[in-house]
Amino acid sequence: MFDNKKDAEEHDNMLELAANITSLLEQAVPELSEDLGEAVGLVLAQKRDVLAKACKGKPSLLLEEMVAPSDSNVSDIQKAGNA
Numbered sequence: 001m002f003d004n005k006k007d008a009e010e011h012d013n014m015l016e017l018a019a020n021i022t023s024l025l026e027q028a029v030p031e032l033s034e035d036l037g038e039a040v041g042l043v044l045a046q047k048r049d050v051l052a053k054a055c056k057g058k059p060s061l062l063l064e065e066m067v068a069p070s071d072s073n074v075s076d077i078q079k080a081g082n083a
Helices: 007-029 034-046 050-055 060-068 077-082
Strands: none
Touching: 007 034, 034 050, 050 060
16 A cells, blocks of 8 residues: 555554544534544544644635645646647
């Protein structure tokens, strides 16, 4: 699944962070379903870098992340036509 030990450890750390965020959410919002708590915890852990920057005074980064997700494999049709 991973090419090297560093990537595997990074993934494990992300999963641990997601689990801890999920626990925090479930404690803070008791009516939150387990599935939704896990989904939100995972998203927040995956986006930890941009969240950290947003918390340090750059909240607009969260909106930029929504507009231009880095994981998208969809090409802009106008740019693709000019390639």
